[in-house]
Amino acid sequence: MSRFILALDQGTTSSRAILFDRNGRIAGIEQKEFPQHYPQSGWVEHDANDIWQSQLEVAQTLLRKQSITAGDIAAVGITNQRETTVVWDRKTGEPICPAIVWQDRRTAALCDRLRAEGKEDIFRRKTGLVLDAYFSGTKLNWILTNIPDARTRAERGELAFGTVDSWLIFKLSGAHVTDSSNASRSLLFDIHAGTWDAELLALLDIPAALLPEVVCSSGIAAQCDAGWFGAALPIAGIAGDQQAATFGQACLQQGMVKNTYGTGCFMLMQTGEQAFVSDNKLLTTIGWSMQRQDERHTCYMLEGSIFVAGAVVQWLRDGLGIIQHSNEIEALAAQAKDNGGVYFVPAFTGLGTPYWDPYARGSIHGLTRGASKAHLARAALESIAYQTADVLSAMQKDASIPLKELRVDGGASRNDLLMQFQADMLGVPVVRPQVTETTALGAAYLAGLAVGFWESEQEIVALWQTDRRFEPGRSDEQRKELLTKWHKAVSRSQRWLIDED
Ligand SMILES: Nc1ncnc2c1ncn2[C@@H]1O[C@H](COP(=O)(O)OP(=O)(O)O)[C@@H](O)[C@H]1O
Numbered sequence: 001m002s003r004f005i006l007a008l009d010q011g012t013t014s015s016r017a018i019l020f021d022r023n024g025r026i027a028g029i030e031q032k033e034f035p036q037h038y039p040q041s042g043w044v045e046h047d048a049n050d051i052w053q054s055q056l057e058v059a060q061t062l063l064r065k066q067s068i069t070a071g072d073i074a075a076v077g078i079t080n081q082r083e084t085t086v087v088w089d090r091k092t093g094e095p096i097c098p099a100i101v102w103q104d105r106r107t108a109a110l111c112d113r114l115r116a117e118g119k120e121d122i123f124r125r126k127t128g129l130v131l132d133a134y135f136s137g138t139k140l141n142w143i144l145t146n147i148p149d150a151r152t153r154a155e156r157g158e159l160a161f162g163t164v165d166s167w168l169i170f171k172l173s174g175a176h177v178t179d180s181s182n183a184s185r186s187l188l189f190d191i192h193a194g195t196w197d198a199e200l201l202a203l204l205d206i207p208a209a210l211l212p213e214v215v216c217s218s219g220i221a222a223q224c225d226a227g228w229f230g231a232a233l234p235i236a237g238i239a240g241d242q243q244a245a246t247f248g249q250a251c252l253q254q255g256m257v258k259n260t261y262g263t264g265c266f267m268l269m270q271t272g273e274q275a276f277v278s279d280n281k282l283l284t285t286i287g288w289s290m291q292r293q294d295e296r297h298t299c300y301m302l303e304g305s306i307f308v309a310g311a312v313v314q315w316l317r318d319g320l321g322i323i324q325h326s327n328e329i330e331a332l333a334a335q336a337k338d339n340g341g342v343y344f345v346p347a348f349t350g351l352g353t354p355y356w357d358p359y360a361r362g363s364i365h366g367l368t369r370g371a372s373k374a375h376l377a378r379a380a381l382e383s384i385a386y387q388t389a390d391v392l393s394a395m396q397k398d399a400s401i402p403l404k405e406l407r408v409d410g411g412a413s414r415n416d417l418l419m420q421f422q423a424d425m426l427g428v429p430v431v432r433p434q435v436t437e438t439t440a441l442g443a444a445y446l447a448g449l450a451v452g453f454w455e456s457e458q459e460i461v462a463l464w465q466t467d468r469r470f471e472p473g474r475s476d477e478q479r480k481e482l483l484t485k486w487h488k489a490v491s492r493s494q495r496w497l498i499d500e501d
Pocket residue numbers: 011012013014261262263264309310311312313314326327328329330410411412413414415
């Protein structure tokens with residue numbers, strides 16, 4: 001009997017392959033970073049072949065190192081950095097240009113134009129998203145407009161569009177599919193009808209011939225070619241990484257919330273089978289879809305998206321060189337007893353929820369002659385917690401249910417100082433699970449449920465276990481004082497690129 005599910009977790013900075021056993025425990029893991037490209041201010045690109053090669057390499061290396069054969073694996077689950085846009089030639093399987101990454105702001109002016117034409121409401125109503133350069137639809141429009149011959153070739157059906165899930169599945173199996181959680185991040189997908197939308201495609205001038213078929217997040221979507229892992233393996237789970245993490249955190253009841261601290265930070269609240277529309281600039285998005293008794297069930301989420309979280313730590317490491325490894329930030333920050341009045345707004349690629357400002361840029365405030373690199377490190381970590389507090393505050397206004405606890409995961413959730421400060425700033429307990437690779441775990445669960453490796457969602461809920469709980473420790477007054485200064489700093493960063501006279 002197969003002992004494992006293989007999860008492929010293709011993130012913004014690295015590709016991971018993880019084997020999970022029936023207890024939802026990690027039986028083996030391989031990870032590889034790949035290059036980031038910043039060709040112009042506000043642009044972020046990946047080479048789609050780096051994405052594919054690094055993902056394949058970690059999966060094959062993992063099986064080799066663990067002496068695992070395809071017979072030990074019941075199914076493959078795929079989860080991915082969302083919105084990142086790839087266009088490739090259907091025949092050769094080669095990308096026609098660099099992948100445009102979710103953080104890339106090059107289509108901000110197109111969004112402004114559509115807004116000025118009064119189109120924001122149509123996008124909001126049908127897709128649950130705000131009109132922002134973050135999502136894949138305007139990135140796809142940019143490729144069709146700017147890459148020679150792309151539009152005519154797309155109209156002739158020679159090209160395929162996909163987010164990273166589609167791209168990997170195409171390479172693994174030849175199928176051209178995506179799941180509804182990824183489709184819901186495109187500005188092209190009607191999340192209520194569960195279909196690509198002709199009106200939105202026309203507004204963004206996108207030929208339907210480019211689009212993948214939309215399948216369930218849990219269900220057999222394709223078979224990996226036998227050449228990759230020694231035998232054909234079913235791809236039975238697909239979800240965007242933040243939705244997969246919500247599943248991996250067993251947030252399977254309405255009102256449960258998780259926050260993932262990776263390159264960015266993404267807080268998602270389960271709202272059940274009803275799409276809840278935010279009055280506070282949160283996104284409505286599809287969490288996952290699955291087939292039950294011949295009916296497709298769709299679970300919706302409210303989401304707050306923060307573009308720069310762990311990436312601010314990477315900048316201190318790679319940009320300033322004040323640390324050598326990301327995990328050194330905690331000890332450095334702990335050398336300062338408080339932030340010394342220093343506030344750091346890491347708006348490197350604009351600001352997401354609730355500001356939605358592509359023209360904001362990073363800034364550091366409150367520097368004095370006494371400010372040290374420890375203060376800077378502390379201010380960088382605090383900025384992650386303040387941004388999260390802004391998102392939770394918007395979410396609580398919408399949901400009007402007081403949050404009992406925040407489940408956390410992702411690379412930066414290992415940082416105890418940050419997690420304690422986070423609990424302090426939210427006034428809500430922060431709970432870290434034993435398995436923090438919840439993104440991959442969620443994809444494994446979606447795949448495992450589809451092939452009977454796990455029987456039910458109840459089984460998954462029972463597997464979730466606490467590692468550590470951080471209780472809030474500051475007074476409302478202290479919290480308010482820090483957040484007031486933070487908001488003052490944010491206001492100085494907003495619309496930085498716009499010259500207003
Ligand atoms: N101890 C730490 N404290 C704060 N940030 C950290 C720590 N360890 C890793 N990080 C940050 O976490 C991020 C990596 O987390 P991960 O979940 O792998 O992200 P992604 O999926 O976006 O690639 C990096 O941005 C890194 O700087």
